[in-house]
Structures are given as structure tokens and as C-alpha cells.
Amino acid sequence: xxxxxxxxxxxxxxxxxxxxxxxxxxxxxxxxxxxxxxxxxxxxxxxxxxxxxxxxxxxxxxxxxxxxxxxxxxxxxxxxxxxxxxxxxxxxxxxxxxxxxxxxxxxxxxxxxxxxxxxxxxxxxxxxxxxxxxxxxxxxxxxxxxxxxxxxxxxxxxxxxxxxxxxxxxxxxxxxxxxxxxxxxxxxxxxxxxxxxxxxxxxxxxxxxxxxxxxxxxxxxxxxxxxxxxxxxxxxxxxxxxxxxxxxxxxxxxxxxxxxxxxxxxxxxxxxxxxxxxxxxxxxxxxxxxxxxxxxxxxxxxxxxxxxxxxxxxxxxxxxxxxxxxxxxxxxxxxxxxxxxxxxxxxxxxxxxxxxxxxxxxxxxxxxxxxxxxxxxxxxxxxxxxxxxxxxxxxxxxxxxxxxxxxxxxxxxxxxxxxxxxxxxxxxxxxxxxxxxxxxxxxxxxxxxxxxxxxxxxxxxxxxxxxxxxxxxxxxxxxxxxxxxxxxxxxxxxxxxxxxxxxxxxxxxxxxxxxxxxxxxxxxxxxxxxxxxxxxxxxxxxxxxxxxxxxxxxxxxxxxxxxxxxxxxxxxxxxxx
Amino acid sequence: xxxxxxxxxxxxxxxxxxxxxxxxxxxxxxxxxxxxxxxxxxxxxxxxxxxxxxxxxxxxxxxxxxxxxxxxxxxxxxxxxxxxxxxxxxxxxxxxxxxxxxxxxxxxxxxxxxxxxxxxxxxxxxxxxxxxxxxxxxxxxxxxxxxxxxxxxxxxxxxxxxxxxxxxxxxxxxxxxxxxxxxxxxxxxxxxxxxxxxxxxxxxxxxxxxxxxxxxxxxxxxxxxxxxxxxxxxxxxxxxxxxxxxxxxxxxxxxxxxxxxxxxxxxxxxxxxxxxxxxxxxxxxxxxxxxxxxxxxxxxxxxxxxxxxxxxxxxxxxxxxxxxxxxxxxxxxx
Numbered sequence: 064x065x066x067x068x069x070x071x072x073x074x075x076x077x078x079x080x081x082x083x084x085x086x087x088x089x090x091x092x093x094x095x096x097x098x099x100x101x102x103x104x105x106x107x108x109x110x111x112x113x114x115x116x117x118x119x120x121x122x123x124x125x126x127x128x129x130x131x132x133x134x135x136x137x138x139x140x141x142x143x144x145x146x147x148x149x150x151x152x153x154x155x156x157x158x159x160x161x162x163x164x165x166x167x168x169x170x171x172x173x174x175x176x177x178x179x180x181x182x183x184x185x186x187x188x189x190x191x192x193x194x195x196x197x198x199x200x201x202x203x204x205x206x207x208x209x210x211x212x213x214x215x216x217x218x219x220x221x222x223x224x225x226x227x228x229x230x231x232x233x234x235x236x237x238x239x240x241x242x243x244x245x246x247x248x249x250x251x252x253x254x255x256x257x258x259x260x261x262x263x264x265x266x267x268x269x270x271x272x273x274x275x276x277x278x279x280x281x282x283x284x285x286x287x288x289x290x291x292x293x294x295x296x297x298x299x300x301x302x303x304x305x306x307x308x309x310x311x312x313x314x315x316x317x318x319x320x321x322x323x324x325x326x327x328x329x330x331x332x333x334x335x336x337x338x339x340x341x342x343x344x345x346x347x348x349x350x351x352x353x354x355x356x357x358x359x360x361x362x363x364x365x366x367x368x369x370x371x372x373x374x375x376x377x378x379x380x381x382x383x384x385x386x387x388x389x390x391x392x393x394x395x396x397x398x399x400x401x402x403x404x405x406x407x408x409x410x411x412x413x414x415x416x417x418x419x420x421x422x423x424x425x426x427x428x429x430x431x432x433x434x435x436x437x438x439x440x441x442x443x444x445x446x447x448x449x450x451x452x453x454x455x456x457x458x459x460x461x462x463x464x465x466x467x468x469x470x471x472x473x474x475x476x477x478x479x480x481x482x483x484x485x486x487x488x489x490x491x492x493x494x495x496x497x498x499x500x501x502x503x504x505x506x507x508x509x510x511x512x513x514x515x516x517x518x519x520x521x522x523x524x525x526x527x528x529x530x531x532x533x534x535x536x537x538x539x540x541x542x543x544x545x546x547x548x549x550x551x552x553x554x555x556x557x558x559x560x561x562x563x564x565x566x567x568x569x570x571x572x573x574x575x576x577x578x579x580x581x582x583x584x585x586x587x588x589x590x591x592x593x594x595x596x597x598x599x600x601x602x603x604x605x606x607x608x609x610x611x612x613x614x615x616x617x618x619x620x621x622x623x624x625x626x627x628x629x630x631x632x633x634x635x636x637x638x639x640x
Numbered sequence: 641x642x643x644x645x646x647x648x649x650x651x652x653x654x655x656x657x658x659x660x661x662x663x664x665x666x667x668x669x670x671x672x673x674x675x676x677x678x679x680x681x682x683x684x685x686x687x688x689x690x691x692x693x694x695x696x697x698x699x700x701x702x703x704x705x706x707x708x709x710x711x712x713x714x715x716x717x718x719x720x721x722x723x724x725x726x727x728x729x730x731x732x733x734x735x736x737x738x739x740x741x742x743x744x745x746x747x748x749x750x751x752x753x754x755x756x757x758x759x760x761x762x763x764x765x766x767x768x769x770x771x772x773x774x775x776x777x778x779x780x781x782x783x784x785x786x787x788x789x790x791x792x793x794x795x796x797x798x799x800x801x802x803x804x805x806x807x808x809x810x811x812x813x814x815x816x817x818x819x820x821x822x823x824x825x826x827x828x829x830x831x832x833x834x835x836x837x838x839x840x841x842x843x844x845x846x847x848x849x850x851x852x853x854x855x856x857x858x859x860x861x862x863x864x865x866x867x868x869x870x871x872x873x874x875x876x877x878x879x880x881x882x883x884x885x886x887x888x889x890x891x892x893x894x895x896x897x898x899x900x901x902x903x904x905x906x907x908x909x910x911x912x913x914x915x916x917x918x919x920x921x922x923x924x925x926x927x928x929x930x931x932x933x934x935x936x937x938x939x940x941x942x943x944x945x946x947x948x949x950x951x952x953x954x955x956x957x958x959x960x961x962x963x964x965x966x967x968x969x970x971x972x973x974x
Contacts, residue, residue: 449915
């Protein structure tokens, strides 16, 4: 089937550097001496720790339970012993820590009991829950939970399988497609049925002819009308929205999901993980990644999640002297690792050893000459130089007006800028400022709301009190008017009440208090046996003798009504004893 | 810490400016061939003054001098100033003009990238208002030898009537104003060549070649030159069709004066011009129309410089109103 291709605006063609590692088949990386599995695998949700230090775990055993709507489970990548559950650096530009389970592998790779999940027999919800419990997230780098993406699946026309891999250097998806095309397509078919999409289109950049051929062969063997479409190698063609645009012509705006437009997109690695989860019941405990850059033996490895990156790097040969940092992801959107003891996570698709020769520090920033090269390169069709201008001036409102948040941070603008302006950094800065201001504003709004509510409540209570008082006063007045000479106190209060209802109220309240006081004699001295009363009298006598009870009358039946004097305590405890 | 992207296209402001200078070479070569080598003396003077003024201003503004001096933007400004001026203009006029451009129009507004007006056009307008006589003494093509030109530039006696002549635009304009003849008759005069001014067609051709080179190298986009040429041709064509004896043909207007220089090198100045695709079309078309109106109905024979400055003023509004649709946004932003 010949599909019509659409273009997207802008894009760039940096040197692909795929040849370094594309020829190297996927090999399993050795099991490291220690695995550090972060409980936060998806950036949007953490999972709840299910293990304790010292506990033995099996390969695939769940160590983190999904938390929240966007949560997915986390599993032990191999069998071994949990050493500790600690805060550990995670591979994130911030270098922040996250709760991680440290496992010492026993090297036996003993699996939990697992078997195929019969998704055809079970309900769709059960299948999605199975994917969540297998920890399946998008392996293209964003680690969005796959079951959520599938969950929007009504009215999906096209399921797109993303095999574009447009970032330079990365070849893990290329290798996966070359070597496990049938598995990927089996996984994709499962996704397709779960999402209910009539069409399944695989988009692969045309600089991967072997992958295209392998996928085509597998698709023909399956014979279910899967379209394998080569697309022009133009970064960022692998961006989800760009790929959807190229293959279907549909443009998905910022903040909207493909599902709303009848199209959904999954990475080929994700489809492979879905296949393993459904056909074997295997949770996601490893992934394929590329080791490349300034190394002697670039290659692709199947790596256990949690493998420390410093253990992995020697696989590509000894570290060269001029390697100055390790970049996770591609050179366009990746980031330099803050430390090398960080583990491989589900998002780790590539580790590039960087050197000044490969990735030189850009020359100093010069003035923007408004040449518009950035605008011509921007796949989101923004005007980056305008955004830069407003970001620089900290005019964030204006930056938002120019659709700052439509920026996908692909880096095309910074790549082409002749003035070497790190445009993306300006946009990241603006976005984070806007977010933090938004948070501050929300916090302030909440504080104000709380304050206003408190004021309103106090006001209401005051009004209620006043209303109550007024009602009471009216009642009292009516009562007084009915029985002008009821009792001694009331008789005294009656003339005053006629003059001043307030005074009458006070008098009434006093009377009530008096009655209450009389009624509220300590209950524990009521109805006691003569023996006990004698005992109490004896205690009181002793206390008086000691001068403890001040001004207390010796009469035992008129013991002080309010006992709260601290002096009472020893006496009370004596009594209890 | 350096963030992604970690790779950059090997491009620089210096390269962009160098490409522009390179693109001006065919025009300059035609100039030397047809009019004389005097232009080279003026180019040398202007370049020196521009670099000195730039260095001084950067120093005063406490900016990295060598970095900004090396971007060649001052040289581009200097060359454009010279190419807009009569070749035999005295050295001090050139010096003054370059100072106006670099110090006034560029650095007083905040340096490279900040100037709202095209510096070369500011210089041209200042000088033509200040020294209208000197600024309208154009040497006829191939009439003056280099020694005479050098003498005039460096300040010899200026016995001007004998050696200078009206430009094609000027001759046409004056002739029509006096009312002595129609366009067809006037074009028979020796100031006119096959298309525009005698010999000047070659210079215009040189700019066209350079402009196409800029387009091929991606330094400029097609929008501005196309809009400028189409708009100038359209408005000239309309008047010409209605009154051929009163108005010159579109081809004459395109080949005369600074039309080709403007189409590829002046309106395309990215800093002071519009930036959105539709904005560029509007901007360049606006310049062409205003220039035509000044040429035919204004007080000056050539109107491009004033037209550019007038349109420069409209740039913020044009850009604001012509923002392109952002990816995925279906409805146009107001």
C-alpha cells in the first residue's frame, strides 16, 4: 500500500553518526554487582516500595506497586537480595535523588513464575491492568505509561509505530527492528487490537534500509496489512507529533493527545515490551540501549534496568582520556549525566561518550540578527527569535502569547543559530519561571482563599451568636412578662429586665450557671457506699491536716466541685491505689 | 553547564556577513568596469571608518571588541553606504555618512541586532538632506578616469557641471517636470541605456547575480526580493499602461537607480525588516510602492531610502499582525 506522506515545517539534517553503532548486534550486558532500581521510573509518578532490606527477590518480582493514576509497577531486574532502600541519584539533569531499591544479584537469574497473558480471552481493562502491572511505559524516552495511552482508545483510526529514531547516534531501535521485527509487530498487533485501530502504520526514517526491509518482511509474513512506510530522514521526524503529521497529515496541538484526533503512537521498543508482557508475562526489566560516541567499540546492549552506568561504559572499551562527559539520549535533546553512578532507567536509550572534538563547546553567544534561521528550522512553526527576545526581557506573558509552550525543545533553532544563542535554554528558563510563578500564584490564591474563608466563617459565627442571643433575649422577655413574680432572683431581675433586656439576659445566665453548678456535683462522689464516703472523709481530713486543700470545708458531702487544682493529684492517685 | 543541543551547525554571523560581502562583488565589479575604480577608494575609506567607529563604540559600551568587530556587520553597512552614494562623493561625506550609520543608527540604538532602522538608509537620507548638491553628482558611466575620480573624492576643485550628469531617474523626472517631452523622447538622451541608465544596467545586473547567490546560499529568502520586484513592476506597469507617455516602463524602473540593490541587499536586512513570511512580503512590497511614488511624485529622483525607513517604522506592527500559524493551531491568531 502506498501511503501519501506529508511534510512538517522546518527540521534539520545533522550528521547522523548512525554507522558507528548500527552494525553492532544487540548483546546482553553482563549482570552488574549491584543494581539500583529507582522507584520513580516514569517522571510523572512514583511507586510504593514493596520490599525491605535483606529480602530475597526473584527476577520479575514486583518491588514497587503503582501509585496514582499514572503509576506503573517496578520489578526486580534479576534475582538477588535487597541490600537497602535508599535515596539515590537518578539520571536526570537535576541530579536529584529518588527512592531506589538496591539489589545484589545472585547471578542465578531465577524468574518468578510467569506465563502468557491471554488478552484475547480477558477483558480490555484486565489487559491494560496487566500492562500496568508489568511496568510497561513508552520506551522512546518519555516513559509515559502505555496503559494510559491505550485507555483513551475509542475512535482511534490509526495506530502508528514509531521507528523513526531521528536523533543522531542512537541505533537501539534500528537494531531492535532488524533483529526482532516479528516480535515488535506481534506487540504492535496486540496494541492495535487493544486500541481498536483499523490501520497500523510503521514509520521508519529512510536512513535505516535494513530495518525497513526486516519490518517489511515480517509484516508480509504476518499478512495483516501492516504498512511499513519509509519517511524522509529529517530531525525531528521521530517526534510523536511530527511523525503523526508526516504519516497522517494530522496536526496535534500542544497539550492535546493523539487519541482526541483518532491517532495514537507507540515506540517500537514499547511494542516489543508489550509482546514480552503478553506472550510470556514478562515485566519490563531490561531494555536495549546504544553505547557510542567517543569510544572504541560502539554497540547496542540489552541492559537490566538499574545497572549503574559506570558499569556499562567499559563495554564500549576503555574510557578515552578526552571523554569529558556522558550524554544520556541523543545530542539534540539528551543531557549530560550529573554523575556516573546513576542507573539505567526505562528512558535510557543511548549513552554517548562526549568529547570536545565530537561536541565542542559552542562559541560565545552573539547578538541576534533576526535572520530567521530559527523560525525556518522550527518544526512547531514558532518564531524562536521573538520568544528569545521576550524571554531575555523576562516578558513571560508576551512569550506565552507567542506560544512558548508549543516549543517541543527539539533544539533545531539552537542548532542553526548563527549567533550561537542557546535558544532552547532561554525557553526552558521561561517555562520554568512561568511554572514557578504559577505555583506561587496558586499558593497565594489558596492562602487568600483560606484567609477569606476564615474571615467569612468568623463573621458567620458572630452573626449566628448575635441571632441566638437576640432570640434568647426575646424568649426571656416573654417569659418574664408571663410570670412577673416567679421566684426571688427572678423577681429582682424582672424590673431591670423591663428596662434593659441585656441585664435580664445576664441575670438569667447567672441563674442558669448557678443551677448548673449545683447540678454538677462530682459524679464519683455520688451514691457511694458509706464505707467509701468514710474513706473520702478520712482522706480530706488528712489533707486538711497537711494543709493541702486550701479553704476546703471539712464537710464530706460538699467536696470542692471543681477539682482541677494540681494538689489534688497525689490524693487522687492515692485513692486509686 | 552546557545543555542540549550539543551539536551546532557550523554557521556564524561572520559567515552570513561574509556571504553578503561576497554577493556584493559582482555588482562592485560591474561598477568598476562601467563607472570607474573610484568606488574602490570610497569602499576603502568607508571600511576603515566603519571598523574604527565600531571598535570605538564597542569599547565605550564595554563590549568584547574583537568578537563583535569580527562579525563583519560594520563592513557590510559601510559597503552598502558607499554603493548607495555617488562614486565621486568627497571622502568626508563618506566618513560622515558611515559615522551616522555606525554610531547613530546602530550603536545608539543598542548595537547589532537592535537597530530599528536600516543604518545605510539612515546615512543616505541624512546626507541627501544635508548635502543635496553633493549627493546628486553622479558621474556618467565611463566618462571619468580614475585620477579625476580620485581627485574629486580626496578633495580637488569640483568643477562639477562639466563632468557630472543627471542619473537616468533624474533626467527622466526633470524632463517630464519641465514638460518638454514624453518618456519615449527622453529615453533617447545619452543618459539612458537599453534598460535603465547607460552602463548602470550592468551594475544592476551584478546585484541581481549577487542576490541570486544569496538566495542560493539561504542567506535571504525569496519573499523580499520577489515582493519588491513584483510590487514595483505592478505599480509601474499600471501607471505605464494608463499613461505610457508620462510614466516609464516597469523594466526601466527595475533597472534604474537602486532597485536591484534594494531588492536583494537593502530590504532584505533582517534586523530592521519584517521577519514573518507574510510580513516580509508586505514590507518589501510597501518599500517598492512608496519608492515608486517618491520617484514619480515626490521631491527626490530616488525614493528607496525614504521608503525603507518609512516601512521600518511599520515593522513591529507588521510582524505582530502577520504571525504565522503555529503547528497544530487551526484558527489564525488575531
